[in-house]
Amino acid sequence: MGETADRVLGGCRIALLVVTAVIQAGLSLPVVTGTASRYAFAVLGAVLVVAAFWVLRGRPVPWPAAVTGGAVVLAASAVATWSVPPGELFGDRHWVFGLAGWHLLILLLDRPGAAVVALGAQLALTVVRLVTAAPTDRAEIGGVVIVGLSVITFQIATLALVRVVNRRAGEAAEASAERDRLLHRKALAEQQEADQRNRFAGQLGATLPLLAGLADRTLDPRDEVVRRRCAFAATQLRRLFAENDDVPDPLVHEVSACVDLAERRGLTVTLAVSGEAVPVPTAVRRALTTPLMTALVAARSQARVSVLRTGDEIRVAAITDGEPETRPNGSGAVDVEWHALGERSWMEAKWRTEPR
């Protein structure tokens, strides 16, 4: 169960320890007589001290220590019971009977089954002493057994109560954690939706004015510049769709999407990929492919696109036979270089996978 339940159970254990110590010192001490009884009393006190080592820190007594302690308590109880005159069993001078049960409870509070068995053994022990010690009449045996049972029942009831409280605390903690989880999931989902909206809105930024311009005829589709803008917007959308696909190699998938659109425009594009796929964050993939789109839109008839992944960097490059009007710079961790040689222009977007 949860932390809350553990805390509640730890509190119960400490309360039990304090109550038992008070009973032992206040009620039992004055009636202890005889050497054997005194030893038994001291042993029970020692068990309390040892148990306090864990109980006061809110932890259960470990299983081996609890079993050993339980055996010691039962032995001490036997010694003290046997030193009480048979006629006074369950009486005022039989101090150990009311007391030892509490010790057993402290030790075995976390193992209700074992606790009930130990308490039963404690009662059985006294009954055996009663039956074997002196011939008594049935009415007397009946009377003392009732006294004994009432004591044991009280202790078992305490045990049951603690367990119930503990379970309720656990359930309460569980419910509260579940509510927290739900709230967290809800917040996360809202955030994701907002992100998605922002992303699409951001990516559609270039598309919407273009569509508006075409619709109200302020832009002429026969104009070369307008056609390039359309090609760019189309590539952008295509890459955006590719971004949401679940594929083993998202970068090459998105680069292929850009190449695909360029081929539809009638370009001859060769795509070369080298190196193994490595994870690349979405934002970096976008920064790597944006200059590629610019380069491909500017190409007139041919392009060579390459993706190279070495141990510590990723390079997306394009060589085309066209000159872009603008040469977008890199953003964030991605460096972009442009270079022209005669008719051809070269673009390379580079990202270091491990920052130096």
Added chain:
Amino acid sequence: MAYGTALTAVVVDDHPAVRAGVVHWLSSGTPPVTVVAEGEDVRAAWIGDGAQADVVILDLHLNSTTPAMGDLRRLTEAGRRVVVYSMRADDETVLQCLELGALSYLTKAEGAEHLLEAVRAAAADRPYTPPSLAGALAGDRSERRPALSARETEVLIEWFQSESKDFVAHRLGISPNTVNSHLERIRVKYAQIGREAPTKAALVARAIQDGLIGVSDL
């Protein structure tokens, strides 16, 4: 050489159309390369005229899904100069072919020009590094890869990206010949690692003769 001074080659490929195309490319080059034998499996390179050919052009996927690495190894161990010409371009296969002693690895996307250069280079025990192979070498992350200088890595990357030695030369401010010698030196470094093969030893010996590396570099 079996046919006077003309270069001879044997073409091993399971597709007749590919064999026909390669034969045409080689015979129409200047100077032409004579194809003395062709066949759909590697026997063509071991028996008849094919056994004497200067260069073996080998397709890695001969009627099977697994690459014919064993055939390649037996050829290079016999000292045959092999140019691998394959559909597949995964880096691991490419590097493995170099390790076994192939003098060049071309993908079928690379055309006549690269094939002719690779065959001519191979006949003289020289390596040829087409762009796809340069990409594989640049992306090589294996532990045994040889140490390349910064300039050599740049040459590999630029050549892979541009497919144009003039462009690489212009970008790096060196002559196209220097680009070639960088590429050859890289291949000599690769020839010196891994298992030994007569073709790799011949490649290194040729590099020493050409003055690309000194004996002290070994």
